Amino acid sequence: MKLTFSLVLCVLGISSVIAGPLPDPGSIAPIILERHAKFLSANHVLNFAAMDKHLKSIDNKFSKGLRNYERNTGQIHPLKTAVHPKKGSKRVQGSGIGNGRCKLGGNGNGNGSGNGSDNSNGNDNGNGNGNGNGNGNGNGNGNGNGNGNGNGNGNGNGNGNGNGNGNGNGNGNGNGSDNGNGTVSGNGGDGDVHLTNVQNDLLYAGKMTFGGQSFSIDFDTGSADTLVNPSAYDPKKSQDSKKTGKSFDAAYGDGTAAQGPIYTDSFEIAGLQARGVAIGRSLSEFIKDEDVNQGVSGLSFPSIQAFPKSYLPFFVSLMKQKAVSQGVFQFTLKHGSSPDSILHLGSVDHSKGKGPLKYIDVDPSLGFWVADASINGKPIKAIVDSGSTIISGPKAQVEDVIRTIPGIEAVQETDSVMYVFSCEQTPNVVISIAGLDVKLGHNQTRYGKTDDGRCVFPVAALPDMPLDAWILGDTFFQMTTIVFDMAQNRMGFALQA
Structure with missing residues (x-):
């Protein structure tokens, strides 16, 4: 079962219709993101x-993402509980309907009804992210299964008393008409x-513009905020x-940090414009020695x-401001000095791939772009x-895959475990995701x-991985x-064309 992004915004308390406020996280937003240092001589x-x-900062980035999730939703992230389950918890799969006016701890009064075979007809699908204190009372007839990651008796990720029949924040499956055919309406580009x-x-760094000032930035699908150097x-x-x-306070895995105020400003990227977009301006140059790159901008x-x-x-x-034709973006990253690495925004560029795209559903309530995958036949959860x-x-899972090659x-010159081989060899590595087999090339x-x-x-292999998932980075x-x-x-x- 899929859940519309608009409903997730509602569950988080940031929909255009907010029935109850979330606790304010305070005037300072603590952030942990990755820093890059020059890797190759x-x-x-x-x-x-x-x-x-870099690998430690990846650990830190995802640890902070898990904590942000808990603060924003009042729940423990399912990928974290898969590693460290709470005592007495169990996974359930609920069903129910009701989009209602979601309220994290209030009465949902959901009314989403109707059945749909997919998200393609527009939806207001929920996956049961109620925290168990709401009463939902969804009264539609849609059929939907919670995503089964809940603790206790919630219908999905909820903790508490939701029972999958519209009770518990009114999150269900009833397919409505939130976004028409699933793409953003309007005349966006x-x-x-x-x-x-x-x-x-x-x-990989590309240009964006805030307040008429353009700079290059690292686009990051593993985080959600935009932070820049003061010179940018x-x-x-x-x-x-x-x-x-x-304000924000960003700590990095290499011991450096950045702090500064959060502003909103006019925004432009690739000719697409929006108003009042948030940007964190560091008081010091926290990104150095990365050539053109002046910051990080999240796409989770x-x-x-x-x-x-x-x-x-x-x-x-x-x-939300209908500046894009469709609510999609597309990465095509090239190895080496090729000038053809592109972030495409607002539609799908089918010319970048060989054959039709193979799709897999994601749960937007989880925050990360995560899906089931396998490496050399070993099943994994993968964050892209x-x-x-x-x-x-995670160390044990990586070791299990390495045994197939x-x-x-292994070499362990630091806390992280890495691996070496004769350069005359090309290791056989196949990553399967969404029904597509991706064999890593020589490079x-x-x-x-x-x-x-x-x-x-x-x-x-990361010995202290904070979540039960692999990270598929630029190599993939x-x-x-x-x-x-x-x-x-x-x-x-x-596969790339």
Whole structure:
């Protein structure tokens, strides 16, 4: 069962119709995101210490995302509870209807009715994210199954007393007409952001504009907020800039930090415009030695955002203001010096892929772009993250996959475990997602070398992974074109053309 993004906004208390306020997270929004350091020397020898800092910051980023989720929703994230289940909890699968006026702890009075075979006909689907204190009272006849990740007796992710019949925040499946055919209505457009490959696949940066000031930024599907260096954006130079009175505090895995105020301002990207979009301006230069990159901008769902709930991620703002033709964006990242890396916004560019896209549903209430997948036949949960350089996962699961690949051995020069092999070899790695088999190419099976000339495998085992999922970073992106569909709550994959 799928759940519309508009209903998720409602569950989070940030819909256009808000029946009850969420607790304000305070004037300071603590954030943990990843920092990149230069990984490769001039002769392509990997700096293991720099890579380890990046991997630790990935751990930190997702740990903070889980905490943001708990603060924003009042629930423990299902991917976290899969690793550390609460005593006495159990998973249930409920059914029910009712879109109602969601209220986290009030009376939903949902009325969503009707059946639908998919999200393609417009929907107001819920997956039962009630916290168990609401009374929903959905009275429609739609059929829907909760997503089965709830604790206690909630219908889905809810904790408490929801029973899957519209009770418990009125989240159900009844397919309504929230967004028509699942795409944003209105006369919005689409456009391309050309991305620069920074320092040998370290990251990909592209231009956006706040208050008439353009800068390059790292687009990150693993987080939700936009933060920049002070040299990138000066609110005094914009007539539209407004200080919110809120601040952010960003800690990084390498021990550095950034703090500063949150503003709203006019916004433009690829010719698409929105008003009142949130931006955090650091008081110090927290990103250095990354060439053109001046910050990070999140493209995940709002349930993991660190900014207060009214300051939405930029793409959500574009959707709500009907600036895009469709609520989708698409990454096509190229290896090396190719100039053709693109972030496409507002529609699907089918020319970027071979054959039709293969889609898989995502649950927007989880915040991350996460889906079921497998690596060499081993089933995993996968978070698709453009903000990560390589692929990483929980240590035991990575070791299980590594055993399927001959000729690879572990090296542990730091806390993270990485792997090396003879450069004459091309390890056989197949990632299957949405019914598409993605075999890593020659360049995607190596990221630099060791001092003794062996190749480094771009998959790392993380001993302190905070959630039960793998992170599919840019190594995976380089093989595929990926559509992130916020309107229909799904991801689409095709091999690159």
